[in-house]
Structures are given as C-alpha cells and as structure tokens.
Amino acid sequence: MSPFRLISLKPLAGALAFAAALAVLPVDGQAQDSAVQVMTDRAKVFRIDAPADTVIVGNPAIADVTMYDRQTVVVTGKLYGTTNLVILDAKGEPIIDEVITVSAPEADIVTVHRNTARTSYSCAPACEPVMRVGDTEASYELTNKQATARTQMSEQAAGVTQ
Numbered sequence: 001m002s003p004f005r006l007i008s009l010k011p012l013a014g015a016l017a018f019a020a021a022l023a024v025l026p027v028d029g030q031a032q033d034s035a036v037q038v039m040t041d042r043a044k045v046f047r048i049d050a051p052a053d054t055v056i057v058g059n060p061a062i063a064d065v066t067m068y069d070r071q072t073v074v075v076t077g078k079l080y081g082t083t084n085l086v087i088l089d090a091k092g093e094p095i096i097d098e099v100i101t102v103s104a105p106e107a108d109i110v111t112v113h114r115n116t117a118r119t120s121y122s123c124a125p126a127c128e129p130v131m132r133v134g135d136t137e138a139s140y141e142l143t144n145k146q147a148t149a150r151t152q153m154s155e156q157a158a159g160v161t162q
Contacts, residue, residue, distance in 0.1 A: 036085075036098050038063060038077035039105040040133075046073045053090040059083040063100045077102035080133060104132060 038044050051070035057063060062083040064076040073096075075085070080102055087096040108124035109132075119139040120132040129143045 035082075035101045036075065038075050038100060038102050040077045040080065040102055042105070043074050043076040046075065047071055048073060048087060048095050050089050050095050052087045052095060054088040054092075056086040056088070057083060058085070062102050075100060080104060
C-alpha cells in the first residue's frame with residue numbers, strides 16, 4: 001500500500017487512476033519519484049501512512065505544502081514548473097519523495113494572442129479576465145488592480161480590519 005493517498009470525492013474511476021499514479025514506495029521500501037499533477041491556484045489533499053516530522057519543498061515558488069495534521073498533506077500549485085516534495089519521519093527516514101508538476105488549468109480558459117501580447121479569460125460560463133503567468137504586463141496588472149480593489153471593498157463592507 002502506498003504511503004501517499006489522494007483523498008477525493010470524485011468518481012471512483014478517477015480516484016483509482018490517480019491513486020495508482022501515486023505509488024511512491026516499492027516493495028523493498030526505497031523511495032522513488034513519480035509525478036503528482038497539480039494545477040495553479042488549486043489544492044490537492046493527500047494522506048500519508050506515517051506521521052510527518054520534516055517537510056521539504058525543493059522550490060516553494062512552484063508549490064506550497066501545508067500539513068493539515070501530521071498525516072494529511074495539502075499541496076497547492078503556485079507557479080508552472082516542476083519541483084519535489086520530501087517528507088521525513090521523526091527518525092529522518094523518507095515517507096514521501098515525490099516530483100510535483102504544476103501546470104495551468106486548460107478547461108474553460110480562452111487565451112487571446114495579439115502579436116506577442118497575450119490575455120487570458122476564464123469562460124465558465126461567461127468569459128471574464130483572469131491573471132495567468134505569461135499574460136502581458138498591462139493585462140495582468142489591470143486585472144490584479146481590479147481584483148485587489150474589489151477584495152478591499154468587500155472586506156471594508158464586512159468590517160474586516162487589517
């Protein structure tokens with residue numbers, strides 16, 4: 001049994017296919033690499049068989065890893081790319097040694113190219129601008145400015161203080 005299991009409420013077939021891709025410890029107990037796919041700005045929850053003591057992320061700019069508890073791992077995709085995740089037990093032995101690949105979600109995304117300028121839209125169901133790494137600076141900054149202003153107005157209306 002793999003020490004790294006996906007917790008999912010998705011259909012059984014999808015969960016079984018993903019869980020099969022997560023086999024990280026062969027019969028002899030040696031750690032091996034297998035890619036875990038995560039999309040930017042999305043989180044995946046995993047359980048490990050032994051309590052974690054140390055968590056190491058090769059490049060925290062690509063993926064963020066949070067321990068919900070000592071056996072529940074939350075991996076959040078931050079930036080496109082590949083990094084690794086190593087989780088050690090209290091004795092310093094590896095529980096997990098995984099490659100994490102972070103990619104952009106492709107479903108419901110429309111990308112508009114004007115010469116070298118790129119702008120992205122999330123079209124689910126109506127198309128709205130979305131910030132994606134690689135978009136033009138003007139498009140990215142305008143969307144960021146508007147999103148920040150909206151968040152601040154919402155927080156102010158809700159009485160949230162900073």
